[in-house]
Amino acid sequence: MASSSTFSLCGYLLLVLVATASSSLTPSYYDGVCPNALPTIKRVVEAAVYRERRMGASLLRLHFHDCFVNGCDASILLDPSPTIDSEKNALPNANSARGFEVIDQIKSEVDKACGGAVVSCADILAVVARDSVVALGGPTWAVQLGRRDSTTASRTAAETDLPSPFADLPELINGFKKQGLDEKDLVVLSGAHTLGFSKCGAFKNRIYNETNVDPNFAQKRRSTCPPSGGDGNLAPLDPTPARFDLAYFTNLKNKKGLLHSDQQLFNGGSTDNLVNTYSSNAPAFWNDFANSMVKMGNIRPLTGNQGQVRLNCKMVN
Numbered sequence: 184m185a186s187s188s189t190f191s192l193c194g195y196l197l198l199v200l201v202a203t204a205s206s207s208l209t210p211s212y213y214d215g216v217c218p219n220a221l222p223t224i225k226r227v228v229e230a231a232v233y234r235e236r237r238m239g240a241s242l243l244r245l246h247f248h249d250c251f252v253n254g255c256d257a258s259i260l261l262d263p264s265p266t267i268d269s270e271k272n273a274l275p276n277a278n279s280a281r282g283f284e285v286i287d288q289i290k291s292e293v294d295k296a297c298g299g300a301v302v303s304c305a306d307i308l309a310v311v312a313r314d315s316v317v318a319l320g321g322p323t324w325a326v327q328l329g330r331r332d333s334t335t336a337s338r339t340a341a342e343t344d345l346p347s348p349f350a351d352l353p354e355l356i357n358g359f360k361k362q363g364l365d366e367k368d369l370v371v372l373s374g375a376h377t378l379g380f381s382k383c384g385a386f387k388n389r390i391y392n393e394t395n396v397d398p399n400f401a402q403k404r405r406s407t408c409p410p411s412g413g414d415g416n417l418a419p420l421d422p423t424p425a426r427f428d429l430a431y432f433t434n435l436k437n438k439k440g441l442l443h444s445d446q447q448l449f450n451g452g453s454t455d456n457l458v459n460t461y462s463s464n465a466p467a468f469w470n471d472f473a474n475s476m477v478k479m480g481n482i483r484p485l486t487g488n489q490g491q492v493r494l495n496c497k498m499v500n
């Protein structure tokens with residue numbers, strides 16, 4: 184009895200050592216230290232999405248914009264300071280990335296629930312992305328955890344590494360490849376555009392100048408997006424911007440993609456087949472989206488004693 188429990192204690196310690204030595208993340212990271220962390224995040228996300236459905240889209244996008252810029256390290260959340268060239272001021276984020284106040288509210292409630300700052304801002308972004316997708320009717324997945332927060336940010340990296348809505352397919356493929364993501368990840372993660380809105384400035388050229396666009400759709404979009412001015416006017420990225428459904432992909436097949444980059448995924452190139460699949464196969468979209476979100480969430484995390492767990496997501500400790 185004594186020797187068997189000694190053995191299992193050794194086995195347990197060995198497991199802990201192995202788990203700590205590897206730099207990989209695990210869904211059970213906070214189970215022991217703060218079992219209330221994940222339920223607290225979920226509760227605040229649900230309340231925020233209930234107040235405004237678009238918030239779910241905005242929160243999902245924050246995790247993407249975090250991960251593509253020097254990894255999933257919450258660098259996007261840092262405010263400008265003498266030492267921080269904030270990513271919030273980068274072209275793809277300025278007047279566009281939103282939901283920061285929800286993240287701050289979550290951080291303060293989670294720290295209260297945990298009795299201290301044990302959950303990183305980077306992990307909060309990853310869990311919030313999943314809970315937002317679920318709140319809007321999409322798939323769920325086990326979020327890998329154990330990321331730590333950066334002490335730096337890079338506005339210039341945000342400008343080079345976040346994909347442009349004006350990019351052609353090869354540029355989109357390359358941008359994802361740079362992050363270790365393949366064509367399938369590109370197509371299925373672009374399916375996030377089943378949620379949320381875009382500003383007129385990002386799709387104006389498409390609805391006035393492009394030819395691979397449904398004319399009735401272009402005309403309808405022009406009514407709230409004039410050829411000059413109105414750059415901040417919003418249009419939904421698909422016809423059902425508050426529902427995680429297949430409409431984004433069926434739309435692409437009908438040349439009703441809102442962004443140039445969206446329509447590139449179905450324009451006679453190598454990704455047409457994936458769009459065809461997802462447009463008619465909800466389980467495939469659900470399953471592959473969940474898998475690719477985990478993959479995106481694994482981009483170059485800080486682990487172990489790298490970085491820090493911020494006390495305030497907006498600033499370095």
Ligand code: HEM
Nearest residue numbers: 240241244247279346347348372375379380381382385444
């Ligand atoms: C493939 C390359 C991508 C490009 C070029 C792109 C570009 C854009 C642009 C231009 C907007 C509109 C922003 C605005 O006008 O304020 C937008 C919105 C959005 N993007 Fe993407 N995106 C891409 C991939 C992704 C990925 C991978 C995700 C998440 C997994 C994502 C999630 C979203 C969401 C949810 C919105 C709506 C946000 C809101 O309503 O606040 N996008 N994207």
Ligand SMILES: *[C@@H]1O[C@H](CO)[C@@H](O)[C@H](O)[C@H]1NC(C)=O
Nearest residue numbers: 387388389391392409410411
């Ligand atoms: C359409 O294309 C022309 C020529 O490139 C450009 O000058 C014009 O600004 C474009 N129109 C819109 C609305 O983007």
